[in-house]
Amino acid sequence: MxxxxxxxxxxxxxxxxxxxxxxxxxxxxxxxxxxxxxxxxxxxxxxxxxxxxxxxxxxxxxxxxxxxxxxxxxxxxxxxxxxxxxxxxxxxxxxxxxxxxxxxxxxxxxxxxxxxxxxxxxxxxxxxxxxxxxxxxxxxxxxxxxxxxxRVHRVWGALALAGVCVLVAVALVAFTLARWITRPLRTLEAATAELADGRLASPPDDTIGPPELRRLAASFTRTATRLQHLLQAQHAFAAEASHQLKTPLTGLRLRLENFEPYLDPRAHASLEESIGEVERLGRMVQGLLALARLENSATTAEPVDLDAVLAERATMWEPLAAEQHVALAVTGPAAGRVWAIPGALEQIVDNLLANALRVSPPGTTIVLARAPGPELHVVDQGPGMSETDRARAFDRFWRASTSHHDGTGLGLPIVRHLVRASGGEITLDTAPGGGLDARIILRPAPGTGPRSPRRPRARVTAL
Incomplete structure (x- = not known):
């Protein structure tokens, strides 16, 4: 400027x-x-x-x-x-x-x-x-x-020299004035970038520049401070409420289980449904806690070996898939290293595999397919989703009207948050031959140099 x-x-x-x-x-x-x-x-x-x-x-x-x-x-x-x-x-x-x-x-x-x-x-x-x-x-x-x-040329030369001197003087004055005007804008731009990253550490200077820009900087600082307080209060409320709900929910589930010997057998079905709803509510609380931790944690992406993560998670999920007579397959050329926040890829794969296992009929295969880009496709052979359901699948607490499982509606929102925090994007498409294709587009990272060490990750239960 x-x-x-x-x-x-x-x-x-x-x-x-x-x-x-x-x-x-x-x-x-x-x-x-x-x-x-x-x-x-x-x-x-x-x-x-x-x-x-x-x-x-x-x-x-x-x-x-x-x-x-x-x-x-x-x-x-x-x-x-x-x-x-x-x-x-x-x-x-x-x-x-x-x-x-x-x-x-x-x-x-x-x-x-x-x-x-x-x-x-x-x-x-x-x-x-x-x-x-x-x-x-x-x-x-x-x-x-x-x-x-x-003589005419001498006059033209004198006029030209006078014009150059005037332009130099104007340039010096204009440069000083422009710097004076734009300096608060530069500090405001830096503060806006910090606020976009989640925290305003250096408020814009409201003591320099024209009066209008000083007032703008002061208003921005007040707005940003209030916004940070509101966000912090919201995150604190979500985390505190979810944490405080865990203990009474656990106690409620135990008391309901203790009622079983004293109830009429005809009420056992209702008791089991009540216990199932309490357990689902507990998983929902865990999901809220997970989202609160993700939104309050740092989101600096690092190079991660996608192939190693897929191999590890496929090995971990194969026994559970075998119990449901579902096969797991990892296909496609090696993807190499991608940008992701620490622990994000493991949680993404875990949640997508959990969702796929819920809807996969026995005798089918869940495919973890790698594609150039790099891209990761988690493809199941379940009933799939309509276009309307796919458009709403990433809304918090939303579940399809035809859904018969006890999910909380937080798994896919967590996945999308992790993918976007890593600089990627996720979409849901219809898989060839039926089923759902969860397509994740990631950013390629430099393929040379030492691989990033495997860090202890915060485990998020499939929701």
């Missing part, structure tokens, strides 16, 4: 300077040419009178001295002819006796009509040497434009 402000100030200053200096230089150049033309015309008239007087007196020998003296003093060239157009004197060294009567300006002067001409190379004035209507001579005075052009 500093550069844009600086360029805008310089552009405006350049337009103002161009609007002032170009007309000024043009007017001065025209004035110089006009003054030089009038000077040549005046001098030519004066010399014409002098030469006409010498010719009238018959003092032709004095003419070379007159024109030579003037040419020496001014740098112009003077040519004098008699009334027939024959050269009598020429400061340029032309031989006397040359006939110039055919030249237009000389012919006009011999008819007692002066001529003033401005050319690219020289200014010229041709005047008749006359007394009344009697023309005795013609005088041509030629003055080179080089000196006039040099």
């Amino acid at each position: 500093t550069r844009r402000l600086l360029l805008s100030y310089l552009g405006l200053a350049l337009l103002v300077l161009a609007g002032l200096e170009i007309p000024l230089g043009w007017i001065y150049a025209r004035g110089e040419v006009t003054r030089a033309t009038r000077g040549v015309e005046r001098d030519a008239s004066m010399l014409a009178e002098v030469t006409e007087e010498k010719i009238e007196q018959g003092d032709l020998a004095a003419l070379p001295d007159v024109v030579g003296d003037y040419a020496t003093r001014t740098g112009g060239r003077v040519v004098v002819t008699d009334r027939r157009g024959v050269v009598l004197a020429d400061s340029g060294g032309r031989t006397t006796g040359t006939d110039l009567s055919a030249e237009p300006d000389v012919a006009r002067a011999l008819r007692n009509r002066p001529t003033v001409a401005t050319g690219a190379e020289a200014l010229s004035a041709t005047m008749p040497g006359a007394s009344g209507t009697t023309v005795r001579a013609a005088l041509r005075l030629t003055y080179p434009m080089a000196e006039v052009t040099a």
Whole structure:
């Protein structure tokens, strides 16, 4: 933004300077040419009178001295002819006796009509040497434009130098002003980035910059502080409420189990359903605790070996899958290292496998398929989900209306949080031949160097 402000100030200053200096230089150049033309015309008239007087007196020998003296003093060239157009004197060294009567300006002067001409190379004035209507001579005075052009160029150079000095001064003032204006914006941008990461450690400085930006920084600081307090209160409430619910839920389940010997056998089915609901509520509390820990923990991604994680989790889940007569298969080319927060891949695979096992019929296969990208597909052969259900599957506590299992509706929200915290994305698609395809797109990490050590991970029970 500093550069844009600086360029805008310089552009405006350049337009103002161009609007002032170009007309000024043009007017001065025209004035110089006009003054030089009038000077040549005046001098030519004066010399014409002098030469006409010498010719009238018959003092032709004095003419070379007159024109030579003037040419020496001014740098112009003077040519004098008699009334027939024959050269009598020429400061340029032309031989006397040359006939110039055919030249237009000389012919006009011999008819007692002066001529003033401005050319690219020289200014010229041709005047008749006359007394009344009697023309005795013609005088041509030629003055080179080089000196006039040099003066004009010097003025243009002075104007250009003045313009450059003004632009430099404007640039210095504009740079200082732009930095003064944008400095609070830079601190506000840094504070916004910190707040987006979850914590505002360096509030924007509300003592610098224009008053409007100072007020904006102060308002942002108040808003950010209040927002952080609200988020902290929300997270603390979720964590504290979930933690406090665990103990009474456990006690409630134990008391319900203790009722079994004293109940009529006909009430045992209702008792089992009540115990199942209490257990589901306990798993829901665990899920809330897991989400609270995830939202309050650091989410810095690190390189993790996806192939090693898949092999380990497949080995861990194979016995449970075998009990339900479901096979596990890991397919596709090696994916290598991907970016993920510590422990995230294990929890993602665990939750997706748990969901897939719930809906997989005996004799089917759950496939952990790797694809370039890198991508990970967890494909089951269950009943699948409709497009509407897939769109809502990541909502907290949501369960499909056709669902017959005792899930809490927190597993997929946890998976999506972990995937996004790792810089990836997850979608649910219909698998070829039926079933559900959970597709996870991850970011590839550098494949060289030592592998990241396996850290102890926080185990999240499949929800």
